[in-house]
Amino acid sequence: MAELMYWQGILRAHDEEMARDPLVFAMGEDIGVAGGTYKATSGLFAKYGEQRVIDTPISENSYTGIGVGAAMLGARPIVEIMSVNFAWLAMDQLMNNAAKIHYMSGGRIRCPFVMRVPGGTAHQLGAQHSARMEKVFMGVSGLRVVTPATPRDAYGLLKSAVRSDDPVVIIEHESMYNLKGEVPDDEFFTPLEGVEIMRPGKDVSIFAYNISVHWALDAAKKLASEYGIDAEVIDLRALKPLDRAGIAASVRKTHHAIIVEEDEAPVGVGSEVMAIINEECFFDLDAAPVRVHALDIPIPYNHRLEKAAIPNAGDVIAAVRKMFGR
Amino acid sequence: MDATDQKRLLREMLFARRFEERCAEAYHERQIGGFLHLYPGEEACAIGVLEKAQTGSDYVVTGYRDHIHAIKSGMDPKALMAELFGKEAGCSKGRGGSMHLFDPDVHFMGGYALVGGPFPLAAGFAKAIQLRGGQEISICFLGDGANNQGTFHETMNMASLWKLPVLFICENNLYGIGTAIERSTVEINQYKRVAPYGIEAAQCDGQDIDIVMAHAEKAVNYVREQRKPYFLELMTYRLRGHSMSDSGAYRSKEEVEEWAQRDPIGIYKRRLVEAGVLTEDEFHAMDKAVQDEIENEVVRYAIECPEPRVEDVARYVYTEGGNNHG
Ligand SMILES: Cc1ncc(C[n+]2csc(CCOP(=O)(O)OP(=O)(O)O)c2C)c(N)n1
Ligand SMILES: [Mg+2]
Numbered sequence: 186m187a188e189l190m191y192w193q194g195i196l197r198a199h200d201e202e203m204a205r206d207p208l209v210f211a212m213g214e215d216i217g218v219a220g221g222t223y224k225a226t227s228g229l230f231a232k233y234g235e236q237r238v239i240d241t242p243i244s245e246n247s248y249t250g251i252g253v254g255a256a257m258l259g260a261r262p263i264v265e266i267m268s269v270n271f272a273w274l275a276m277d278q279l280m281n282n283a284a285k286i287h288y289m290s291g292g293r294i295r296c297p298f299v300m301r302v303p304g305g306t307a308h309q310l311g312a313q314h315s316a317r318m319e320k321v322f323m324g325v326s327g328l329r330v331v332t333p334a335t336p337r338d339a340y341g342l343l344k345s346a347v348r349s350d351d352p353v354v355i356i357e358h359e360s361m362y363n364l365k366g367e368v369p370d371d372e373f374f375t376p377l378e379g380v381e382i383m384r385p386g387k388d389v390s391i392f393a394y395n396i397s398v399h400w401a402l403d404a405a406k407k408l409a410s411e412y413g414i415d416a417e418v419i420d421l422r423a424l425k426p427l428d429r430a431g432i433a434a435s436v437r438k439t440h441h442a443i444i445v446e447e448d449e450a451p452v453g454v455g456s457e458v459m460a461i462i463n464e465e466c467f468f469d470l471d472a473a474p475v476r477v478h479a480l481d482i483p484i485p486y487n488h489r490l491e492k493a494a495i496p497n498a499g500d501v502i503a504a505v506r507k508m509f510g511r
Numbered sequence: 512m513d514a515t516d517q518k519r520l521l522r523e524m525l526f527a528r529r530f531e532e533r534c535a536e537a538y539h540e541r542q543i544g545g546f547l548h549l550y551p552g553e554e555a556c557a558i559g560v561l562e563k564a565q566t567g568s569d570y571v572v573t574g575y576r577d578h579i580h581a582i583k584s585g586m587d588p589k590a591l592m593a594e595l596f597g598k599e600a601g602c603s604k605g606r607g608g609s610m611h612l613f614d615p616d617v618h619f620m621g622g623y624a625l626v627g628g629p630f631p632l633a634a635g636f637a638k639a640i641q642l643r644g645g646q647e648i649s650i651c652f653l654g655d656g657a658n659n660q661g662t663f664h665e666t667m668n669m670a671s672l673w674k675l676p677v678l679f680i681c682e683n684n685l686y687g688i689g690t691a692i693e694r695s696t697v698e699i700n701q702y703k704r705v706a707p708y709g710i711e712a713a714q715c716d717g718q719d720i721d722i723v724m725a726h727a728e729k730a731v732n733y734v735r736e737q738r739k740p741y742f743l744e745l746m747t748y749r750l751r752g753h754s755m756s757d758s759g760a761y762r763s764k765e766e767v768e769e770w771a772q773r774d775p776i777g778i779y780k781r782r783l784v785e786a787g788v789l790t791e792d793e794f795h796a797m798d799k800a801v802q803d804e805i806e807n808e809v810v811r812y813a814i815e816c817p818e819p820r821v822e823d824v825a826r827y828v829y830t831e832g833g834n835n836h837g
Contacts, residue, residue: 208642236642242672247665254635258570260642277662281625282632290621291604292614292827300677312722329826351833437831 186236186369191333192362195225195301199396201372203233204345206261209347212239213246213265213301222267223303223362227395245452247269249300250278253352256298257286269304269318269356276321283352285329296353301343305396305447306484306495308357317392317448320355323425323457329353329377330425334398336366338422340432341375349377356424358396369403370487377429378423380431386417389441389505392432392458397445404501412502412511424454432458442474443504447495450478477504514788518797520562521783522721524554524776526801527579530588531751533579533805534595534609538755540813544622546577552750555775556682557652558583558744559723563731564650564678570618570636572629573652575610577622580652585617588805592813593779600816604829618647626687627660629653634666635673638644641738648734649677656687658701664769667708678734679705682717682742682764689752689761702744710740717745718773718799721782 189197202209210233211226213299220227230238237501241248245266252262278359279300286296306315316379322330329351333339339357346353354438384405393401398420405416419425419435442462444455455476462474480494512520531549538547550557553576561571561583564653573580582588586602594601595609603613612622620636621631633651640647657663670677681701685692692699702712711733723745730743748770750758750832759767781791789797 208639210642212680239673242665242668244661244665244669245664247634247669250628250631250662251635251638251666254572254632254637255639256635257632257640258636258639258643260639276626277625278631280626286621287830288825288827289603289607289611290615291606292604292830293603293613294615294620295830320671327574327681328654329829332771348835349833 186367188365189336189340189368190362191336191357191364191366192223192225193340194336194368195343195357196227197368198340198343198347199226199229201403202235202344203229206306207466209247209261209263210237210239211243211265212252214241214243214267216240216265219267223359224399225362226265228436232508237428245274246278248500249275250282253278253283253296253298256296257294257452261297261299262500263299263301263343263347266300266302268314268359269302270313270316272300272302272318279328279354280325284325286369287351288327294331295350297350298353299343299346300353301355301357303359304356305358305360305433306491309322309486309488309491319356319424320453322356323390323454327352329375329423330356331423332356332395332399334395334420336424337368338366338375339375342377342482344372345374345377348374353377356395361396367457378426380426380428381420381421381422384416384418384434386415386439388415388439389443389508390417390435390448391443391501391505392419392421393445394424394454397447397452399500400496400501402427403498404505407502408505412506413511414505414509421454421458427461428459429461429465432461436466437469438464441508442470443501444474444478445477445496448479449481450476451481472508475504475508477501517788520558521776521779521789521799522559523583524720525556525798526777526818527806528776529798529801530582530809531806532576533810536645537595542644544597545589546575546662547755548753549751550576550579550749552581552770552774553682553684553717553732553747555720555723555779556680556745556747559720560650560680560727562602563724563727563738565647567617570649571621571649571652572633572649573622574626574634574654574657575622575624577610577612581612581614581619584614584619586612586614588809589812590614592809593816596813597818598813598816599819600773602650605819609798610698613692627653627662630657630660630662630666633677634670634675635763637670637791638673638675640662646735647730649675649682650681650699651677652680654687655681655683655692655701656695658704659696667705667710667740671710673706674739676734676738677740678730679740679742681742682747684747684749685751687758691761700744702742705742710742712742712744714744714746717747718775719778720775737753748773
């Protein structure tokens, strides 16, 4: 088993899929000659040529639509949007076309389209480069939305997304491209549905995804060693469709739930998970579920303000301690 | 073109006219719901252009005024009318409606509601054709109003840059709903707007099907042989309102009357009668036969076939096995 960085996992998935199927192609701004803003497509241009590794003009909506059109004829585009903040410009093609064509055509046209977007707050990039948009994508019927937290899943989710006949949005994280982790040497596929238990525990379920999985894991360590609380960390991973059964199963075991997201709380992953807990296993709860989330503000530039806006492991610990009164 | 083909073309235009008029009736009887955009006055555009394409092989896409493009592409009018009636036997299984007709079997890739949305899809079809190394072309029909969308400019740039085999047909009917073209657009000659993108273009009369076919033949051949885009602007006029809810108060009676004199069916019929290909009596018999066919075969079928089962409401959101991998 090799240790790879997150970006290397993404690159490996591209490379394997492009080598396997000549109809898999990649497009996006600066992904070809320049190798990609986060190196996730580096070397592919030289290997597969400009017909399949396409440097696009800065026209998010239309190159997304070109990907969608190609997918409708059976090609398998992997479209990278440089930052999730720019994906707002591609929303028409993504929401009105990619997400709806299979349904609108009564199942007659498939749209095996993949969009990769780095999202999340990096360091002092300002409000227009720090937004998270998962709440927007996960609210749209017809899309699949997945969020890798590890190099293994950065690889495995892209592999599955390319093979899926549904449109899939993969939300990566700008601060995680250099994260290291073990990735099996043999080809494998991470499912596009279902949660993963990252750390089993019996006292409290901490639901997280993408970067917040790491905050939750850090918090769980400290909760165990310093407060004697055995936390279960669940990587939601697939935000659409959400795994209702997987969420409920963990709550039935621990009777306590905390949801941690980098996003601001209103209309988000936390509210959705909380609704599912209510609907599926309300009477299994021993305490009211709690959300840990960003402040409801545009992300500020100043490093202290930025830090104050985004949650961290300490906030998770504080929330759990409060819940248990310890 | 011999007399048989000339009569067939006239009949196709007549069928298109009577089909749309029958749709209007069914709409008033509330058998058809939603938005309904009809094509009378513009028949020579879709029928003339697609007469010169390889329908069934070339890919066709358009906006919401899509009935006649679908029929001329090879869609069974029964499946079309059944769709308008919301039936399971409809071309989109009753999930699409008038604006969302699909028939991938004959490469009719759809009707779309968002003005300008299909531009990138058409370029995407061409991209898939290019990747597969096929000889088909992609044909995109849209109105004059669509050319003020960003997707127009973005797609023209990329289609030309990447040498995509796509034929753009602009059906310039001088209005976008109730806004006259000179009130929305600086350069009212649409074909001139693609020159900066290095795309060959022409403008011609869209009411005389012989003229349309002459230009379309040249355009189709150009795209098929040169493997790059071409833009053809057809000057036309819709004789009815924009949709069923449009009173048409923004146009003078004189203007509508003037264009009614240039009705494409009238122009072609007179030509055939003068050339001795057809008599007035034969024309009336043809008209009667067309109306009987629409009533006895098409409408009857749409009335008799069943609605979708309510239990199937969530079918087609995802493909079956969309979470499959490996
Ligand atoms: C993005 C978007 N904006 C607005 C509308 C509402 N709308 C529907 S048709 C139309 C006019 C389009 O005119 P044109 O492209 O010339 O086509 P025509 O109907 O004349 O054939 C408008 C504004 C829409 N459907 N989509
Ligand atoms: Mg118009």
